[in-house]
Amino acid sequence: MRIDTNDVISVTEASTQGLSKLVNQASEGRRFVVFRNNQPVAAIVDIKTMERLQYLESLEEDMKLVAIAWARTLTDSGERYSLDEVAAEFGVDLDDDEE
Structure with missing residues (x-):
């Protein structure tokens, strides 16, 4: 994934800028990748x-x-097999009433 460094924003910076501002920019086509502890954790997109x-x-x-x-x-x-053939192959007794 290619990330434009201009679109990288920390959680702290996102909080400082405010959600409204980021949403307005996203609605105009800008994408943000939100980082926390130097790891991408979310994206803000239109x-x-x-x-x-x-x-x-x-x-x-x-x-x-x-x-x-x-x-x-x-x-x-x-080739097709019946249930009885498969049960016999695996040693399963279909008439066994144990619960």
Whole structure:
């Protein structure tokens, strides 16, 4: 992640400047990376950027599901097993009524 040093702000500095000022600047397109103890901990961005991030996150989840479906399709041998066959393979007695 590339961070413009002009957009880095400490928690203390953010408190001093005030939330209202930072929000106004963010609504105009400026992005801030908030640092605490020399570590990035938060970002202040405009709502359009936030909505885009949420949209991209939803696409990421969709892509994971597509990848799983594609992998299963490519590796599917077409062979199917019944529950009884699988239980027998693993030594499970399906008629065992123990609770």
